[in-house]
Amino acid sequence: MLAGCLTATVSAVAAEASDKRSAVADSIVQPKIFINTGFENASPMNWEIDSAGRVIGSMVYDHERFSKNRAVNHFHFRIEAPVGTDVTVILENFDNIWNNRHASDLSDRSRYVVSFDNKKWESRSVKALPGRRMQFSLKMEAPHAYIASVEPYRISDLDKMLAKIGRSKLAGITTIGKTAEGRPLEIIRIGNENAPKRLFLRARAHAFEAGGNWTVEGLVEKLLSNDEDSKRYLKRYCVYILPMANKDGVARGKTRFNANGYDLNRKWDKPADSLVAPENYALEQWLHKMVKAKKRPDLALDIHNDAGGNLHVSRPDGDISDYLAHMEKLDKLLRQYTWFTEGSTKPSFRNPGTLGEGIIERFGVYAAVYELNYEWIAGLKKAPLASDWLSLGNKLPEVFYHYFE
Ligand SMILES: [Zn+2]
Known part of the structure; x- marks a missing residue:
């Protein structure tokens, strides 16, 4: 009797958990975009797709030993998405600390380089956003778009x-x-x-x-x-x-x-x-x-x-x-x-x-x-x-x- 009651309670809890999971799954729109950082000189970053379908990339700071100094200037990753997809990227964590002062190289002159074949690169401007972030948009001319801060030399x-x-x-x-x-x-x-x-x-x-x-x-x-x-x-x-x-x-x-x-x-x-x-x-x-x-x-x-x-x-x-x-x-x-x-x-x-x-x-x-x-x-x-x-x-x-x- 006791065992039967326990089993019933366990299955009720399991059913509820499963409902919650599917609710969460339903709220996530399956993205067409993947960010690949698994190649030579690619930069460590966390990323997600926000509700507007934009890529939000959080760069990982490079820290100096026994110092407050930290730096992010480099980014290098590959966008994978169907040809013709419009991709908007917002990159954050350019709040560098330099000689113990907050600093950032981001400005209206900031650029990124893009290549659709990993050989021929083009320089394009970015929009500097408040909070030391940058934004840019591109149309996928190939299934892969390589994005970097400067043309990579590996x-x-x-x-x-x-x-x-x-x-x-x-x-x-x-x-x-x-x-x-x-x-x-x-x-x-x-x-x-x-x-x-x-x-x-x-x-x-x-x-x-x-x-x-x-x-x-x-x-x-x-x-x-x-x-x-x-x-x-x-x-x-x-x-x-x-x-x-x-x-x-x-x-x-x-x-x-x-x-x-x-x-x-x-x-x-x-x-x-x-x-x-x-x-x-x-x-x-x-x-x-x-x-x-x-x-x-x-x-x-x-x-x-x-x-x-x-x-x-x-x-x-x-x-x-x-x-x-x-x-x-x-x-x-x-x-x-x-x-x-x-x-x-x-x-x-x-x-x-x-x-x-x-x-x-x-x-x-x-x-x-x-x-x-x-x-x-x-x-x-x-x-x-x-x-x-x-x-x-x-x-x-x-x-x-x-x-x-
Ligand atoms: Zn230097």
Whole structure:
């Protein structure tokens, strides 16, 4: 009797739960849109379709270790929906914290890039919404639409370039260490080690800033072309490049920090911790070796993306008049031979701890951070795509030729 009563109660409860479930299921309109983030360099994000059928994408912040700083600039995902579908996307969580202040790069100049074949990309504007969110709409021209903050340059793109370099007699590749997650860190050498001058370039210390990688790709292509110009350049200087410092961040589609939440363009005033920042530690060891072998680089540039596009001149304490004269020369040559018009940072600007400042002070290498505006190229009056950064990279060897004159 008791058992029968219990069974009846259990089935009543089960029936009620099942009714509730179907009510919930009925209230959800089955969407035609899927957001895929399961591929190389895709960014972590939560997403849902709201009652108006829009995609609401919540980006996942990239956090700095032992700091309030957090960053989201990068987004990279694939919309999957039938051809002809109108898709509206709202992305949120661009409420970055920068030097303990709330900040965001979102503005009316903000853009995104889209590709329907993952090869040819187009830049389009977005609408900045209150609450540091952005909105854009598109019509599906294919079943897949790749969406990103800047035209992606992935580890697989780097591997293709490294394979090409590996076949060249003019170049060499050395592994100088590993990232926090164990990915190899390569330094590319192009040219003769005994050339009169040496140049060092680093790209992609910050994971979203693909512009530096495209620029390096353009520069490498020119230097390996073996034409009359490239022979003239390599007679004067040898180039060393750390092409992708923050490989772990790139692999995971993150914005800024390494896998341990370390900013690879900070704290260059002190030796790096080999466990927390192995990417910087490996580079420091390499620089020490170069200095010891009397092969100290004569110039170092750390290539980044931001919403300004300036050459960030370093201003460490002490007499830097000779360095400043060299940076003035570099600024002038960039304007003369490339589309660069953004100019250098003002004397009041200082950013201690960047690679630009740190390696002047610690290694005696003249260095600067070169930012590429990822929203707009003033000199070309257009939003940048990879081809613009490739063309910049193609022209840079001429700039360095005259810089080392
Ligand atoms: Zn950066």
